[in-house]
Amino acid sequence: MNVNSRTAEKIAKGFIWVIALTVIAVLIFIIAFILYRGLSVINWEFLTSVPRRSGRIGGIASPIVGTLSVTVLAVMIAMPFGVGTAFYLAEYTRGGIVTRIIRFCTESLAGIPSIIYGLFGFIFFVDVLGLDWSILSGGLTVAIMILPTLIRTSEEAIRSVPKTYREVSYSLGGTKWQTIRKAVVPSAIRGISNGLILSVGRCVAETAALIMTAGDELVMPRSVMDSSRTMAVHFYTLVMEGLSERNAYGTAAVLIILVFLINVVANAMINRFVAKGR
């Protein structure tokens, strides 16, 4: 190696280091800033009482419940359709017209801004189906919104399972379904779970679509037919209407911690149940 290429090597390495460090620094700064402003607000009272006087005082118990229920509902609705479609695309079809239509639709859906989903949800679920502003309307809307991501990541995960696993399974007398269940799913489940975690993140973070479908009720919801605002919507309202910067940061901090917890728990579960035997 001559001096020139060695210098180039050093410059490239330094360049990549600086870029990586910058990105990490920015991310850490944002998280640290919000936690710094927000953590002092969080206490048991804040987590367990509902907002009062439009959120100027009181806690965020109902937005927490709203967020969790919309998210759980959306993921539960979207998962079977998303993962099922991914398996169809990856295993059951060799690129016919149906496949191309599905692909085209999912790709188009992925590029649509969430407010459009919100508008659709408002017209279709809230108005036409008469579900009103409710956790159910919100969950259904967000479910459609996360479908493209879910299909894309799951399909990728299924396709990345080595072809030999399938061949081995077939060669040992496996049927298609047995092969998918016993040889493909165990290897793909980690990638599929990652897609699910991504989707959960989108649900938790969504505001525009949910304002129009789940509403912004502050009272603790009693069923999925009740309107409820999510934490992200609550945060948005507090800031935009200048109600309480303090509580806004508290909400943001809880949101960050929640996303963090979801990631940790999900990864721990994947490692516990999936990664054995490897």
Next chain:
Amino acid sequence: MANKISINKLNFYYGEKLAIENLNLKIPANEIMSIIGPANSGITTLLRTMNRLCDLTPDVKIEGDVLLDGQSIFSEHSSVTELRRRVGIVFDVPTPLPMSIFDNVSYGPRLARKRNKKPLSEIVEKALTEAALWDEVKDRLKIPAMSLSGGQQQRLCLARVLALEPEVVLLDRPCSGLDPISTAKIEESLVELKKKFTIIISPHNTQQAARISDRVAFMLMGKLIEEGANIEVFSTPKDQRTNDYIRGRFG
């Protein structure tokens, strides 16, 4: 002796490309048949046709017939999964599934739902013993199969096929990339196993074919050039091309 497999006028196409041309071959039961030939001779295709794994490849066309015990394997009445249980295959690279040794070996029987007949542990022990791997792994059946050495993995793949108690075992260059000791172990098991099974192997060199086979077939560019008893083919080949190949003039 009865023919276990008869291949009649087999033509095999990948799309437009002819990979096997008018191939006729009779394979007797309980013998080791070696199919030798340079790369791209259609040997892998032939092996994968015998248990219809070629079905997985898109756009293939098959003419002619392959009979297993006199029954066509392509007939609409025969089940593909049943065929693959009777005709097992070991691939050219070790292909353990990402699960434990035990789960790998019991994979086939579990799918076949034979668990009531005999406990899985017995099946696994028997298969691993036949593949000369039992002594090395009997205390650690729960560890991931991927953590075994390459030679052990390949014997595991053989055991996985044997666990289904097949009638025919196909081996597609099973010893390529293996060390001489592992190769010797696999060869020893094969010679032992032919008492129970019919073995069709694409050996990784002509010496291996000479060591273990009863009969030898030579394929070149998708055609069967010559077939006969081991000693005949190696000492007095009838075709000049066979002679050139086994003397190492090409291939």
